[in-house]
Amino acid sequence: MPARAPARLLPRATLLALLTGLPGCRSGDPSLTGCGADSCSATDTTTDMSTETSTTGPGLCGNAVVDPGETCDDGEDCGDGVCNSDEYTGEKHCNATCNGLYPEWCGDKAMQATETCDAGGNTLTCDADCTSVECGDGILNPSAGETCDDGVDNSDAYDDTPDQLACNTACTGTAPHCGDGVCQESHEGTTCADCTCGDGIVSAPETCDDAMATPTCDADCTPVECGDGHHNPAAGEACDDGNMLDDDACRNDCTRCGDGILQPGEECDDGNVIDEDACSNDCIKPRLVFVTSSDFKGNLGGLAGADMKCAMAGMTADPNLPAAAWRAWLSDDTGSPSTRFDTAFSGWYRLVDGTPIAKGWSDLTDGNLAAAIDLTENGLNPADPLNAWSNTTAAGAMVGNEHCNNWSNSMLAPKGRIGDATATNTDWADLNDAGLNPFSCGTSLHLYCFQHTP
Incomplete structure (x- = not known):
């Protein structure tokens, strides 16, 4: 309702004019002058209060002052546009008579007809202005x-004015820009850190960015995956060659020989790159080779009997190996090293003092040894004659039928072919000397013994 003007005292002239028409205005009244038949005037004995304003009375509601008798007063010039009113405005305001607040406003937790919700403030579904939550309502x-x-x-x-970034249409952050942690390739290049792997910011197409290789993230900002070609030691990868070959330097589970960890399929892993030591660079243990300290005539008991003689001597060479671990380098009608040995072996053959002879079966049978097989199971040189029964080519095959009747005869007449324990060429297996080879089965000679199993 419009505010009423405050009461004011009337000017003296106006008051005198009114008084002349009032009963009791008599001439001769000491308080009046100019009293005549039709008029009189009061003598002004007080100070002129024509500019003073009263501060009391019910007509003052709306002067923005809480006067006596009032409990509130919004006044006329309201900054929020809500003045004394008996109408719903949405704001909390004084009523039209200044004796209390208008009982309905947004925030009173009582939904009014013009409100869509009223939770008394911001909630998950209701804004503080009693409207439903809507991104974009300001x-x-x-x-x-x-x-x-x-x-x-x-x-x-995309906004390239980072000092004036707009809110995005989801109201969850600013508009796309350099520095938001996402690489906008159509707008940003390597000058924007968001587009740099290793900045610690995960930005598309990155799926991780730990600024370094970690147990879960490769240095190229992709998840750890064995076979992706990114070697990640932090994730436990000993290697990663990115191929599906399981028999090369890096296996398909990203382990390799030389990482110092014994993995399935490894006989050993000493973690170094010394190939000829107790563990090769293929993680294969070496196998022992020796010539027996004892010598035997041609009745060896066949190949099996010769193997047992190697087994007996092998207990000295390595007491931890079983008897079945040994084979004699010997051929007859029943077999030869090429049929009885582990031809897939690729580790080192070594003498009992560690001297390498050959690496693997293929090297052993190529016609040249790295050193002569001239040490016994005791690590000593054998006694003369420095020859061993063989009837085997350097390639591991049977030479012929000169094998002392399948190594069962010790008579002088039968012959058996022999090798030279001092040679490193093919003579080590089959001596190229027609005057000495073959030799009488009644002669006592040594045996070559090879470790057959790990």
Whole structure:
């Protein structure tokens, strides 16, 4: 309702004019002058109060002062546009008589006809202005997950003015820009850190970015995966060659020989790159080779009997190996090293003092040894004659039928072919000397003994 003007004292002239028409105005009244038949005037004995304003009375509601008898007064010039009123305005305001607040406003937790909700403030579903939550209404509601709301200015367009970034259309952050942690390739290049792997910011197409190789993230900002070609020691990869070959230097589970960890399929792993030591660079233990300190005539008991003689001597060479671990380098009609030995072996053959002879079966049988097989199971040189029964080519095959009747005859007449324990060429297996080879089965000679199993 419009405010009523405050009461004021009337000017003296006006008061005298009114008094002349009032009963009791008599001439001769000491308080009046100019009293005549039709008029009189009062003598002004007080100070002129024509400019003073009264501060009391019910007509003062609306002067923005809580006067006596009032409990509130919004006044006429309200900054929020809500003055004394008996109408719903949405704001909390004084009523038209200044004796209390108008009972209905947004925030009183009682939904009015013009409100869509009223929770007394921001909630997950209701804004503080009693309207439903809506990104883009210009009302920031953190309770509903909004971090900003610029109203109609919300935008998802790339913004290259970082000091004036608009709110995005989801009200969850600013518009796309350099520094938002996402590489916008159509707008940003390597000058924007968002587009750099190793900056610690996960930005598309990155799926991780730990700024270094970690147990879960490769240095190229991709998840750890064995076979991706990115060696990640932090993730336990000993290697990663990026191929599907399981028999090369790096296995398909990203383990390799030489990492110092014994993996399935490894006989050993000493973690070094010394190939000829107790563990080769293929993680294969070496196998022992010796010539027996004892010598035997041609009745060896066949190949099996010769193997047992190697087994007996082998207990000295390595007491931890079983008897079945040994084979004699010997051929007859029943077999030869090429049929009885582990031809897939690729580790080192070594003498009992560690001297390498050959690496693997293929090297052993190529016609040249790295050193002569001239040490016994005791690590000593054998006694003369320095020859061993063989009837085997350097390639591991049977030479012929000169094998002392399948190594069962010790008579002088039968012959058996022999090798030279001092030779490193093919003579080590089959001596190229027609005057000495073959030799009488009644002669006592040594045996070559090879470790057959790990």
